[in-house]
Amino acid sequence: MRWIATGLLVAMAATFLIAGRYDEAYPWVGFVRAFAEAAMVGGLADWFAVTALFRHPLGLPIPHTAIIPRNKDRIATTLAAFLRDNFLTPGVVARRMARMDVAGAAGRWLSDPSGGRSRVQAGAARLFADMLEALDQDRLGGMTKRALGGQLRTLNVAPLLGRALEAAMAEDRHLPLLDGIIRWAARVLEANEHLIRDMVHQRAGTILRWTGLDERLSNAIIDGLAKLITEMAEDPRHPLRAKAEEGMARLAFDLQFDPDTQEKVERFKAELLDNPALDRWWMGVWESARAAMLRMARNPEAAFKGELGAALRQLGETLERDAGLRATVNRFVRRSAVGITADHGDAIVRLVSDTVRSWDAETITGRLENSVGRDLQYIRINGTLVGGLVGVAIHTLEVLL
Numbered sequence: 001m002r003w004i005a006t007g008l009l010v011a012m013a014a015t016f017l018i019a020g021r022y023d024e025a026y027p028w029v030g031f032v033r034a035f036a037e038a039a040m041v042g043g044l045a046d047w048f049a050v051t052a053l054f055r056h057p058l059g060l061p062i063p064h065t066a067i068i069p070r071n072k073d074r075i076a077t078t079l080a081a082f083l084r085d086n087f088l089t090p091g092v093v094a095r096r097m098a099r100m101d102v103a104g105a106a107g108r109w110l111s112d113p114s115g116g117r118s119r120v121q122a123g124a125a126r127l128f129a130d131m132l133e134a135l136d137q138d139r140l141g142g143m144t145k146r147a148l149g150g151q152l153r154t155l156n157v158a159p160l161l162g163r164a165l166e167a168a169m170a171e172d173r174h175l176p177l178l179d180g181i182i183r184w185a186a187r188v189l190e191a192n193e194h195l196i197r198d199m200v201h202q203r204a205g206t207i208l209r210w211t212g213l214d215e216r217l218s219n220a221i222i223d224g225l226a227k228l229i230t231e232m233a234e235d236p237r238h239p240l241r242a243k244a245e246e247g248m249a250r251l252a253f254d255l256q257f258d259p260d261t262q263e264k265v266e267r268f269k270a271e272l273l274d275n276p277a278l279d280r281w282w283m284g285v286w287e288s289a290r291a292a293m294l295r296m297a298r299n300p301e302a303a304f305k306g307e308l309g310a311a312l313r314q315l316g317e318t319l320e321r322d323a324g325l326r327a328t329v330n331r332f333v334r335r336s337a338v339g340i341t342a343d344h345g346d347a348i349v350r351l352v353s354d355t356v357r358s359w360d361a362e363t364i365t366g367r368l369e370n371s372v373g374r375d376l377q378y379i380r381i382n383g384t385l386v387g388g389l390v391g392v393a394i395h396t397l398e399v400l401l
Contacts, residue, residue, distance in 0.1 A: 002377050004377070004381065005043070005047075005377045005378075005380035005381050005384070006047075008043065008380075008381060008384050009040065009043040009044065009047065009380070009384060012036045012039040012040040012043060012384060012388070013036075013040050015032065015033075015035075015036035016033060016036035016037050016040055019032045019033035019036060020033060030395060030399075031392055031395055031396070034391040034392055034394065034395030035388040035389070035391050035392045035395075036388065036391075037391055038387045038388050038389075038390050038391020038392070038394070039384045039385065039387045039388030039391065040384075040387075041387055041391075042383040042384050042385075042386060042387020042388070042390070043380060043383055043384035043387065045383060045387075046379055046380045046382075046383030046384070047380055049379075050376045050377075050379060050380055051065075052064070052065040052066070052067060053067050053068055053376075054066065054067075054068055054069070054365045054368070054369055055069070055365065068364060068365055068368060069362075069364065069365055072356065072357070072359065072364050073357055075356065075364075076352075076353045076354075076355075076356035076357045077353060079352060079353070079356060080349045080350070080352050080353035080356075081349075083348075083349055083352060084345065084346070084349045088341050088345035088348060088349060089341065089345065090338050090341050090342045090345075093337050093338050093341045094334065094338050097333065097334040097337050097338070098334065100330075101326070101330060102329070102330055102333045102334075103319050103325070103326040103327075103329035103330045103333070104319065104320065104326055104330075106316070106319060106329075107315075107316040107317070107318070107319030107320040107326070108316065108320060109316065110312045110313060110315055110316025110317075110319070111313055111316035111317050111320060112313075112316075148336065150339055150343070151332065151335055151336045151339055152269065152273060153269075153270070153273060154335075155332065156262065156266070157265060157266075157269060158255045158256070158261065158262040158265040158266070159255060159256045159262070160328060161255050161265070162251075162252045162253065162254070162255030162256035162257075163252075163256060163324065163325070164325075165248065165251065165252040165255065166249075166252040166253075166256070167318070167322065167325075169245070169248060169249060169252065174245075174248060178241065178244060178245070179233070181244075182229060182232050182233045183233070185229050186226070186229045186230075186233070189222070189225055189226060189229065193222055196218055196221055196222055197215070197218040197222075200217050200218040200221065201215075201218070228240070
């Protein structure tokens with residue numbers, strides 16, 4: 001667009017010069033000359049105004065030009081203050097988050113990530129990916145870890161775990177877990193037969209060892225356990241499987257309603273959060289999550305293929321169906337956002353301000369010009385055309401008067 005605006009200005013200058021030669025011979029040429037003259041003035045004025053935002057026109061150090069490079073620190077301060085006052089105060093975040101169904105939106109997107117991907121959604125995904133790559137990952141990961149840790153300490157996770165287990169059992173989604181435990185038990189028995197034989201041999205009396213009955217007893221125990229595990233794996237209605245399901249159902253109930261069980265879960269949660277090894281584990285999880293978010297933002301269709309995609313879609317469907325789970329997730333997200341804003345709002349503002357301050361004049365000029373430069377060139381074009389129309393109007397009044 002810059003070349004079009006400049007070309008239009010040059011065309012008006014050429015038209016003005018040519019029209020000046022024929023002005024006396026052809027009276028109507030005066031209207032053309034007036035249009036070109038005023039258009040040239042309007043175009044030059046707007047060119048100066050647009051150029052003065054980003055640099056010195058023609059390289060001349062004219063006062064009040066190169067406005068953005070000279071004021072980049074003030075722009076950084078103003079932008080940071082705008083973010084703090086309008087977006088990063090706990091009250092504003094709480095009001096905005098109260099009207100947002102984050103869990104429902106996430107559920108709909110996870111259920112059908114490719115549906116309705118408009119240009120706005122695609123642009124938002126690209127912007128999110130660019131921002132995630134540009135921010136200080138260690139600092140951002142630490143902020144997120146501390147914020148989540150604080151929220152987890154105040155969150156009663158036992159009822160949430162109980163409802164999740166109860167919902168899984170209601171839809172038989174616990175059966176693969178139970179089957180996996182049975183297969184694991186079979187592998188453990190096979191790998192530890194020698195321990196059973198040694199235990200029976202040590203506890204057996206001298207007569208049993210002398211007659212070899214201890215070996216027969218060991219074989220009987222191992223065979224009996226193997227047969228029991230095989231029967232549990234093959235028979236969905238096996239009594240021990242039913243006992244295991246009763247235990248899981250009882251656990252789901254106790255997690256939701258039993259104070260002693262909830263207290264045990266809270267103690268375990270506190271010990272886990274206080275473990276220094278969790279910090280190292282979290283940073284690895286954060287980096288993996290950041291890489292996954294980048295992949296999903298760049299190419300969500302590819303990220304939702306395979307078993308991971310099926311699991312994410314199932315999670316999305318559960319979020320859409322379960323109103324209680326949606327309310328819990330929304331409450332957690334809202335409290336997390338408010339907590340992050342209260343604890344780290346100033347740090348986020350400083351991060352934005354320091355990032356803009358660290359850019360040199362050429363960087364900030366280039367980025368802003370690339371963002372709004374096309375619209376600014378339209379201003380030059382409009383100034384040229386509007387100036388020309390004003391010139392024609394003035395020349396018409398002169399002829400009539």
